[in-house]
Amino acid sequence: MAISVRQRIAEIARAEPDRTALVGFDSHLAEQLLSWRELGDQVTDAADALRAALDPRTRSCAVVPAGNTLSAAIGIAAALAAEVPVFPLNPATPPAERDALLRLLGRRFAHGYLMDDQLRPQRIDLPAGSEGPGQLSTVAYMLATGASTGIPKISARPGPLRYDPLQTPSLVIRQTGWRTAQRQLIVGPLYHAAPFTAYLDGLLDCNTVVLQPVFAPQWTVELVRRYAIEWLQLTPTHMREILRLPDLDPAGFGSLRGMLHTAARCDADTKRGWIDLLGPERVYELYGATEGVGVTLVRGDEWLARPGTVGRGVLTQVRILDGTGNLVPLGTIGTVFMRTPRGAGRSDYVNAQAIRTTADGFATVGDHGRLDRDGYLYLEPRDHDIINVGGEKVDPDEVEAALRDHPAVADAVAVAVPHQTLGSVVGAHVVLQRGASVRKAELAAHCGRRLAGYKIPKHFTFIDQVPRSAAGKVQRWRLAPHHENGATPP
DSSP states (O other): OOEEHHHHHHHHHHHSTTSEEEEEEOTTOOEEEEEHHHHHHHHHHHHHHHHHHSOTTSOEEEEEEOSSSHHHHHHHHHHHHHTOOEEEEOTTOOHHHHHHHHHHHHTTOSEEEEEOTTOOEEEEEOOOOSSOSOOOOOEEEEEEEOTTTTOOEEEEEESOOEEOTTTSSOHHHHTTTOOTTOEEEEOSOTTSHHHHHHHHHHHHTTOEEEEOSSOOHHHHHHHHHHTTOOEEEEOHHHHHHHHTSTTOOGGGGTTOSEEEEOSSOOOHHHHHHHHHHHOGGGEEEEEOOTTOSOOEEEEHHHHHHSTTEEEEESSOEEEEEOTTSOBOOTTOOEEEEEEOGGGTTOOEETTSOOOEEOTTSOEEOSOEEEEOTTOOEEEEOOTTTOEEETTEEEOHHHHHHHHHTSTTEEEEEEEEEEETTTEEEEEEEEEEOTTOOOOHHHHHHHHHTTSOGGGSOSEEEEOSOOOBOTTSOBOGGGSOSSOGGGOOOO
C-alpha cells in the first residue's frame, strides 16, 4: 500500500533509529552523520514550519538551494513531507538566470518559500509571469532543464509523491544492481534530475546516502572505498576524469554492485575503460529525459555486443519517425519517440512549453536516433549539433573523442566555424592538461590519423574550461562565437 513521504520516513526512523541515514560534509569537509531518528525529527520539524508559513489563500512552492549538503537534503525531504511542490535551485545560479527561473515559477505560484541553511522558510514573492498564478495539477517537485541550450524551462512531476514498495525505485533502476537499504553515493548536484531522483529513491528505500559536496575524482574513489559504496550514478564527464587518475585500482570498487551513467552521450573509450575497471555486469547506461517520456537501459555486456547502443526500452515503446510523423525503416535515422503505459512518469511544463506528442501517445524531446532489428536504440546528434562541411555531416562527439585521445588534451568541444566556400568547417575549443603545451599543427595531425579529412579541425582555440551543465552536457551557447580571428593551425 502506498504511503506518504512523511509516513515513510517516520516508519524507517521507528524501525532503525540508530542506523545512518545521511553522510554529509561541512564547509571544511569534515564528516557529518545523521541517523534515521535524527533525520525523522528534523524533517518533521521543517515540514511543520513550512506548512505553518504558507498562505492558505494562494498557491505556493518551496525553493531549496540544493548544494550537496545535509541542510539541502533535509529541506527537500521536508517539502515533500509537507506536500508542498519543491524546486531544487542551483545555489550558484547567476542572478539573471535565477530571476528567469523564478519568473517561470511565478506563472503558476504566487509565492515561494526559500528554505535556508537552518531550514527556516522565508517567503519570497515570485515575479508574475504572463499567465499569472493559475491552475496547475498537483505537483510533487519541479526540475530545471534546458541548460545545454541556455533556454531555461521547468518540468513538473505530478504528485503528491508516495512510497510504494513495488514501485520505489522504478523497475529500470532495480535492474542496475540496486538493493534496498544499500550504501549509495550522490556525486552529481541535487538540483539536477538524475542525482535528485536517485536521492529520493534512496531516501524512500531506506538507503544510507553519502553526499559528495564537490566533484573531485580522487575523492569520489576514496568515498567509494571508505563507505563501501554499493551503488552510484555518474555522468560521462565524471567517468572520464576518474579514468585519468594514475594507478586506478579496480579493488577499490569491489563493493559496487552497479554504476549507472546518464546524461550526455558517452564516448566509446570511456565506456570501455569503465567496463574494464568494473566488469561488464556492473556497468549500466540509462537514456531518458527530465520530461519523463520513457527510458532505455543497457548493461555493459549488451553494449560490447552492440557498441554505441543506449539499450532497449524498459516499460517503454520506442519508435523512430520522420519529419511527417511516419515510421522509418529499421536502421534509418529519425526522431526518437517513446511511449510508457498511460504516460507513467510524464512531466508537465510549468512554462507551458510542451513536448511533441503523437495522437497515440508517443512523445519526443527532439533526440535523433535509429533502431536495430532487436529493438536496440542508437542515438545520433541533434540537427543543431551536426557540423555540415560542404554537405558532409560531422558528429562533434567523434571529433572531441579524437582530440581527448591526445595526451596533452584534457577536454575539447567541436563546433561549426563559418566558411565562405564550404558553409562551415570544424573548429575546436581545447583545454590542455595542466602544464602541457602542444602546437595546433600537432593536434591537427593527431586528428588526421583518426578522422577523415573533412572532420579534422581547421581552427583551434585554447580555453581554460569547457562550459558544461551539471549533467556534463556541453553548453555550446556559452562558447565564444569566434576562433582566435579564424587562425588556422601553424
